[in-house]
Amino acid sequence: MYRLEDGLEHDKFANVKIAILGASGLLGSAVCRTVLRRKYKVHPFSFSGVENLPEVGPVRSLDLLEGEDLTRALFDLWPEVIVNCAAVSSPDTVDEDPVHARRVNVDAAEKLGQIASHLGARYLHVSTDLVFDGTASPYRSTDVPAPVNEYGRQKLDAESLVLQACEDNVVVLRITLLNGNSPTGQRSQHEKLLRAMVAGQTPTLFEDEFRQPSSADNVAEVLVELCERPQLNGLFHWAGAERLSRYELGLRICARFGLSPDCLTKGKRSDLAGKLGERPGDLAFVLEPLVGKLKTRPSDVSSQLEELRVPDDLYDWYRSHAEDPSRYIRRFKIS
Numbered sequence: 001m002y003r004l005e006d007g008l009e010h011d012k013f014a015n016v017k018i019a020i021l022g023a024s025g026l027l028g029s030a031v032c033r034t035v036l037r038r039k040y041k042v043h044p045f046s047f048s049g050v051e052n053l054p055e056v057g058p059v060r061s062l063d064l065l066e067g068e069d070l071t072r073a074l075f076d077l078w079p080e081v082i083v084n085c086a087a088v089s090s091p092d093t094v095d096e097d098p099v100h101a102r103r104v105n106v107d108a109a110e111k112l113g114q115i116a117s118h119l120g121a122r123y124l125h126v127s128t129d130l131v132f133d134g135t136a137s138p139y140r141s142t143d144v145p146a147p148v149n150e151y152g153r154q155k156l157d158a159e160s161l162v163l164q165a166c167e168d169n170v171v172v173l174r175i176t177l178l179n180g181n182s183p184t185g186q187r188s189q190h191e192k193l194l195r196a197m198v199a200g201q202t203p204t205l206f207e208d209e210f211r212q213p214s215s216a217d218n219v220a221e222v223l224v225e226l227c228e229r230p231q232l233n234g235l236f237h238w239a240g241a242e243r244l245s246r247y248e249l250g251l252r253i254c255a256r257f258g259l260s261p262d263c264l265t266k267g268k269r270s271d272l273a274g275k276l277g278e279r280p281g282d283l284a285f286v287l288e289p290l291v292g293k294l295k296t297r298p299s300d301v302s303s304q305l306e307e308l309r310v311p312d313d314l315y316d317w318y319r320s321h322a323e324d325p326s327r328y329i330r331r332f333k334i335s
């Protein structure tokens with residue numbers, strides 16, 4: 001079986017091909033950038049494809065639900081590593097069409113595991129803290145999951161099928177809420193908050209809903225390190241260095257961008273009434289044993305927020321609505 005470390009001995013980087021599914025997403029795009037920085041060959045795929053993903057290049061269109069196309073594409077490529085960041089990643093979208101979401105989140109994840117196994121490729125699959133119900137935080141990877149919504153149930157089902165399909169040379173990495181800049185400017189926390197504010201809303205965030213956020217860039221570093229560490233296999237947890245409430249995170253996002261805290265409404269989970277049972281109250285992770293084995297360190301919230309950008313299409317709104325727009329200076333890329 002091919003192991004990335006073997007390849008590194010012969011030819012340090014040039015011939016190592018890493019296929020990334022979900023490359024247009026918040027996490028997948030960060031993984032592509034990190035893979036490129038480390039000089040591996042990146043092969044990015046997403047459902048719609050992207051003509052030119054900034055800092056990455058073209059992303060090939062591939063529907064994970066077209067099994068034959070998926071098999072052909074990966075057998076033609078014969079990558080050493082497959083990283084699966086593709087998913088129907090929002091619980092609300094899963095609820096809108098759970099049958100379709102299950103095909104992406106469960107069936108396609110398992111199929112990718114089977115393909116990886118046939119190719120002798122390492123398989124890294126991304127899962128979520130929402131496999132837990134939030135009543136016994138912080139969670140170890142050995143704790144018994146108890147998902148409370150359909151998204152969590154699908155992600156949990158995928159985990160065991162992926163681990164069965166691959167047996168070894170596989171990692172299922174459970175991660176938490178991600179900060180970062182998504183290619184569409186719509187998928188991460190601060191992007192959703194800013195868009196809600198542009199629409200004239202004062203979004204409600206709960207002071208009693210706790211998360212341990214990480215950043216897409218930090219998780220990407222972990223995933224690339226896991227590509228390089230074939231002796232680390234199985235199910236692991238990764239998160240940021242701090243646990244805080246969603247409301248507190250919202251306040252810190254406002255402070256980072258010089259926006260008034262009045263842009264947010266402080267709520268409690270009990271305000272949700274009917275949907276309360278589907279929102280875990282406290283999802284924090286114990287990061288051992290993985291944190292003791294990797295060079296990458298969990299990032300703190302301030303450094304995650306420092307990297308955030310105002311999406312280009314919101315910049316004019318931002319300049320005229322922020323209390324202190326000098327807190328955020330737009331950075332232009334020099335090409």
Ligand SMILES: NC(=O)c1ccc[n+]([C@@H]2O[C@H](COP(=O)([O-])OP(=O)(O)OC[C@H]3O[C@@H](n4cnc5c(N)ncnc54)[C@H](OP(=O)(O)O)[C@@H]3O)[C@@H](O)[C@H]2O)c1
Nearest residue numbers: 022024025026027046047048063064086087089176177178
């Ligand atoms: N974001 C978070 O806070 C968070 C927290 C915990 C865990 N996670 C997990 O982390 C992973 C990445 O999440 P994310 O937030 O980066 O997701 P995202 O931004 O929503 O991106 C999802 C990706 O999946 C692709 N995709 C969806 N359906 C597909 C299909 N049928 N065929 C091929 N590609 C398909 C999308 O392609 P198109 O863009 O072309 O549609 C996109 O590239 C997921 O496993 C998610 O469950 C995320």
